[in-house]
Amino acid sequence: MNQISCRVPLIDGVEKVTGALRFTADMNLDGLLHCGLLFSPRAHARVAYVNAHAALAVEGVRAVFWHENTPAHHYNSSIWFAGQDALKDERMFAPVARHIGDRVAAVVADTEEIARHAARLIAVEYVDLPPIFAPEAALTHAGHALREDDIPTFRNPVADEVFIHGNPEAGFAAADLIVEARITTPRSHHCAIETHACIARPEPDGRILVLSPCQSVFAVQAVVAQALNLPQEKIRVMKTPIGGSFGGKAEPILDPLCAFFALTLRRPVVIRYNRHETFTATRTRSSVTGRMRIGLSSDGRILARDTETLVDVGAYCTGGNYLPSSMLQRLVRLYDVPAERYRGRAVYTNTTPSGAFRGYGSPQIHTVAEITLDIAARRLRMDPVILRLRNLVGPGAIEPLQGLDVGNARGRDCLMRGAAAFDWSARWQIGTGAGRWRRGVGVAAATHINGCYPGFHEETTATLRLLPRGRAELVCALHDLGCGADTTLAQIAGETLGLRACDIVIVPADTDTCPYDLGTRASRMTYICGEAIRRAGTVLAAAIRTAAGLELNAEAGDLRLAAGAACRPDGSGLTLAELAGRLFARGADLPAATETYRAQANPGSYAAHFAEVEVDTLTGRVRVTDYLAVHDVGRAINPMLVEGQIHGGIQIGVGYALYEDVAIDPLTGRMRGDSFSRYTLANASVMPPMRVLLIEEGEPTGPFGAKAVGEIATIPVAAAVVNAVNNALGTELTHLPVTPERVLAAMNL
Amino acid sequence: MMPLAIAVPADVAELRAAIVSSMNPVRFLAGGTDMLIAGRALPEAGLLIDITRVADMAFISTDGSDICIGAATTVATVASHPGLRARLPALCNAAAQCGSVQIRNRATIGGNIANAAPAADLMPVLTVAGALLRLIGRDGMQSEILLGDYTPAHGLITDVILPGAGLLRRSAFVKLGPREDLAISRLNLALLADFQNGCFGAVRIAAGALSHAPLILSFAEAALSGRKLEAAVLRDFLSTLAAEVDAAIPGRNSQLYKRRAIAGLGLDLIAQALGLSPRDRLFEEAVE
Numbered sequence A: 001m002n003q004i005s006c007r008v009p010l011i012d013g014v015e016k017v018t019g020a021l022r023f024t025a026d027m028n029l030d031g032l033l034h035c036g037l038l039f040s041p042r043a044h045a046r047v048a049y050v051n052a053h054a055a056l057a058v059e060g061v062r063a064v065f066w067h068e069n070t071p072a073h074h075y076n077s078s079i080w081f082a083g084q085d086a087l088k089d090e091r092m093f094a095p096v097a098r099h100i101g102d103r104v105a106a107v108v109a110d111t112e113e114i115a116r117h118a119a120r121l122i123a124v125e126y127v128d129l130p131p132i133f134a135p136e137a138a139l140t141h142a143g144h145a146l147r148e149d150d151i152p153t154f155r156n157p158v159a160d161e162v163f164i165h166g167n168p169e170a171g172f173a174a175a176d177l178i179v180e181a182r183i184t185t186p187r188s189h190h191c192a193i194e195t196h197a198c199i200a201r202p203e204p205d206g207r208i209l210v211l212s213p214c215q216s217v218f219a220v221q222a223v224v225a226q227a228l229n230l231p232q233e234k235i236r237v238m239k240t241p242i243g244g245s246f247g248g249k250a251e252p253i254l255d256p257l258c259a260f261f262a263l264t265l266r267r268p269v270v271i272r273y274n275r276h277e278t279f280t281a282t283r284t285r286s287s288v289t290g291r292m293r294i295g296l297s298s299d300g301r302i303l304a305r306d307t308e309t310l311v312d313v314g315a316y317c318t319g320g321n322y323l324p325s326s327m328l329q330r331l332v333r334l335y336d337v338p339a340e341r342y343r344g345r346a347v348y349t350n351t352t353p354s355g356a357f358r359g360y361g362s363p364q365i366h367t368v369a370e371i372t373l374d375i376a377a378r379r380l381r382m383d384p385v386i387l388r389l390r391n392l393v394g395p396g397a398i399e400p401l402q403g404l405d406v407g408n409a410r411g412r413d414c415l416m417r418g419a420a421a422f423d424w425s426a427r428w429q430i431g432t433g434a435g436r437w438r439r440g441v442g443v444a445a446a447t448h449i450n451g452c453y454p455g456f457h458e459e460t461t462a463t464l465r466l467l468p469r470g471r472a473e474l475v476c477a478l479h480d481l482g483c484g485a486d487t488t489l490a491q492i493a494g495e496t497l498g499l500r501a502c503d504i505v506i507v508p509a510d511t512d513t514c515p516y517d518l519g520t521r522a523s524r525m526t527y528i529c530g531e532a533i534r535r536a537g538t539v540l541a542a543a544i545r546t547a548a549g550l551e552l553n554a555e556a557g558d559l560r561l562a563a564g565a566a567c568r569p570d571g572s573g574l575t576l577a578e579l580a581g582r583l584f585a586r587g588a589d590l591p592a593a594t595e596t597y598r599a600q601a602n603p604g605s606y607a608a609h610f611a612e613v614e615v616d617t618l619t620g621r622v623r624v625t626d627y628l629a630v631h632d633v634g635r636a637i638n639p640m641l642v643e644g645q646i647h648g649g650i651q652i653g654v655g656y657a658l659y660e661d662v663a664i665d666p667l668t669g670r671m672r673g674d675s676f677s678r679y680t681l682a683n684a685s686v687m688p689p690m691r692v693l694l695i696e697e698g699e700p701t702g703p704f705g706a707k708a709v710g711e712i713a714t715i716p717v718a719a720a721v722v723n724a725v726n727n728a729l730g731t732e733l734t735h736l737p738v739t740p741e742r743v744l745a746a747m748n749l
Numbered sequence B: 001m002m003p004l005a006i007a008v009p010a011d012v013a014e015l016r017a018a019i020v021s022s023m024n025p026v027r028f029l030a031g032g033t034d035m036l037i038a039g040r041a042l043p044e045a046g047l048l049i050d051i052t053r054v055a056d057m058a059f060i061s062t063d064g065s066d067i068c069i070g071a072a073t074t075v076a077t078v079a080s081h082p083g084l085r086a087r088l089p090a091l092c093n094a095a096a097q098c099g100s101v102q103i104r105n106r107a108t109i110g111g112n113i114a115n116a117a118p119a120a121d122l123m124p125v126l127t128v129a130g131a132l133l134r135l136i137g138r139d140g141m142q143s144e145i146l147l148g149d150y151t152p153a154h155g156l157i158t159d160v161i162l163p164g165a166g167l168l169r170r171s172a173f174v175k176l177g178p179r180e181d182l183a184i185s186r187l188n189l190a191l192l193a194d195f196q197n198g199c200f201g202a203v204r205i206a207a208g209a210l211s212h213a214p215l216i217l218s219f220a221e222a223a224l225s226g227r228k229l230e231a232a233v234l235r236d237f238l239s240t241l242a243a244e245v246d247a248a249i250p251g252r253n254s255q256l257y258k259r260r261a262i263a264g265l266g267l268d269l270i271a272q273a274l275g276l277s278p279r280d281r282l283f284e285e286a287v288e
Helices: A013-017 A112-119 A168-174 A217-228 A255-265 A275-280 A320-331 A362-380 A384-391 A411-422 A485-497 A525-552 A576-585 A639-658 A717-729 A740-746 B012-021 B075-080 B082-087 B089-096 B101-106 B109-114 B122-128 B218-224 B231-248 B255-274 B281-287
Strands: A033-039 A045-051 A061-066 A103-109 A123-128 A159-165 A177-185 A197-202 A208-212 A235-239 A269-272 A287-296 A302-314 A340-348 A437-448 A459-466 A472-475 A504-506 A560-562 A565-567 A573-575 A592-598 A605-616 A622-632 A690-695 B005-007 B026-029 B047-050 B067-070 B132-136 B142-146 B156-162 B170-176 B187-196 B199-208
Touching (some): A033 A255, A061 A112, A168 A287, A177 A362, A197 A255, A208 A217, A217 A255, A287 A362, A302 A320, A362 A717, A411 A437, A459 A576, A485 A525, A525 A560, A525 A576, A525 A592, A622 A717, A639 A690, A717 A740, B012 B047, B012 B156, B122 B199, B255 B281
Parallel strands (some): A033 A269, A302 A340, A622 A690, B005 B047, B026 B047
Antiparallel strands (some): A159 A340, A197 A208, A287 A302, A459 A472, A605 A622, B132 B142, B132 B156, B170 B187
């Protein structure tokens, strides 16, 4: 092994830290026009009249767009392939504004300053309509989400998922203890460093090129085609370097507008959102209200579980109708629950739409489940680690929803080794201390998926090709979101070819040159794309050995690829650069291999997190003082990047537990947390010392045994922290974030 | 109206001349951490005077009886000045908790006063220190005014004077924000006090973020002045703090929280002023 399990630095790290990498907002195309958008100040209002005269009179303004002069096609920005069945309820500009921050009009002008200035001059008459902000109230606005002619009605629910497994009534009847809790999780925002941006350029052949910092060029193509009612082949999408996404850029929000403006004006157009716009006019994590009832035997065995979730998807459906079922899919993979009932509903409200965010429902449902389970442990006076161990699934378990094998599931190892490393049994105790500052410890377990199998299109195609100078080109529609997927995948390719990661030249994702791929979602990069690349690399390695064998007059099977060369057993041989040079000189094709990998499994990644907190009982402030994250990753291709993912996941999770909430005002629908001065993230100084322990027992279906870590890293954090607070105070805090006010209120102070 | 004009005076004489010369509204730019924030409307007319190049407006003088701080002195300089830390550590502590490193490196003490939000961190300390402001009015004349009487209409702040007679030997500043640092204060407290032989002498306390301007907590001051440092006195002090919150923000959503949380801040304040740990037994006894 020369690349696997190595702490290889990011292959694009130097370009990033030196500022050489050009992000979308940095790109300056010839003749580029700029946009300024006008957003609704009303939560729910008909756009009765738009007067653009004053804006059009500004020198440098090229056009003003609103609902009357833009396509009226409904679309859904969460689709990832053409023809995907999804509730189409968005328009570029709708005649009814459905949330504060909804798009009303756009000015395209010679500069962004002119465009933004002119946008402020657009006069709009609104006719207010009754808004709905609370998801519970939204349930009363009931009806079919679509009329018979497919016009959206915005009635609720947009999803209603019911699942029953076993006999829940019998399970509850046999239970020694029944625990019920109502948990609410906040709307959090991605807070990527790069705000949203997109460029579109008309091409000489009549097509449109979209340059987008996205998670899937094919998703962008599908959404733009649907919104503009154009054939897909008319749209080419290239991924630009991305300054963080976390799911926030999974949906093409600006791209349809940008493409339409560019096509209409026959000029390249850029849209750049500022921070306020990125907060109020893109996506958030959906807030969830979960009611969970668990029936347990006195020895801690879960006998039955009943869960109801209510998901606030905001003003547009996007992918929100999948959330209740996604949460269910992740819920049933963690514990062996013999009897289960689940109902999940998703509803529209007149608030900023929700969308993908690291974990896609998993942080919500595992937070609900793990806090409820901890309350059960407390009432049973049982060690919460032991309670979890008693119920966790093991390797080869079959989950009850889709009947899938969870693979080499090592959640128990995470808990047991984590408990030992954290010195859990010495630190955990029932009952609170005394005094102003109270310490407590908490634990939470989690699982997450590896890809979309058995869903549509869970396959990918990788091509690896030897290059003239002995490096290798990788074509696989890859979308690194900044966390190092390109580096990890280059390590996999390099491992198969005896090359270094930096010898792998990754072709940026491009709908014209790359085969279809779902994109970076569902924790699938390492597990799915990595396996396709490993297979392509293995085939290419054989082809290289064959070609080298002919050059060296040796048996291909006797040759080994290492350190950029094909070597005989005695170490002699020729470098891949020499081999490529000779082939190239003769006009022979350089070896290449293309492999399509269709997933056959969807194993679970598992984790157990341990947190210690200190709570100031006078001010309600919580400080996380120690943290251990234990992850079943199968095999860490790059331990440094795995640790980086986990550290970042803890940061998001601590914020989710203690600080983050865009805080929609329940009376006005206005987002209070709409800037970094009003939206509190966990920053460096509040982060605890973090330890990471990796369980590397190998997943047989993963590349070199690897499984995903990207999303699961943040999933158990909030529950571990909240459970630690409850342990410290003897409280049953269930509303997140656990702000100082809520801490004091829970203590009845 | 004429479009925005810019002046960049090099010294106080040029500064005064620029102020007097303009018939239009005059705005001042120092660190720019309020004016230049994206999303805020910049002045489009009148005169904008950049005071960052004015000689002798950025200094701290602590050698005389009074402390004098030039209005263009950055918050970072205030935070790290050894002479100031020796005489009024609370002001250094407040400055050190004001915004981020980048903000502190740009923002000025004059700007913090002129643009003061209710949560401005320097204001409670300057209030308990009895700060005077030296100004240049629109007529170019110099004047002095009490901090509490100042509004931006009075003119440009050139110096902040902390009269020596008002400085007490002990001082402290504590704040409570949505997170430990890089946070806007939800509540902050500043204290100046004399403390000898286990007893408080004179005590001055002000709170930020309870009103539009720092609020003098006179009942809390009285609960400590002339009293011995002991648990019973601290309990009285905490009761008065809660009462001060009740009086300041009756019925407001944050009242319930702040009337409790101010107890924690109050103990931290005393501990910092006296060089004690808030985890000392005495403080635990005060809340048992």
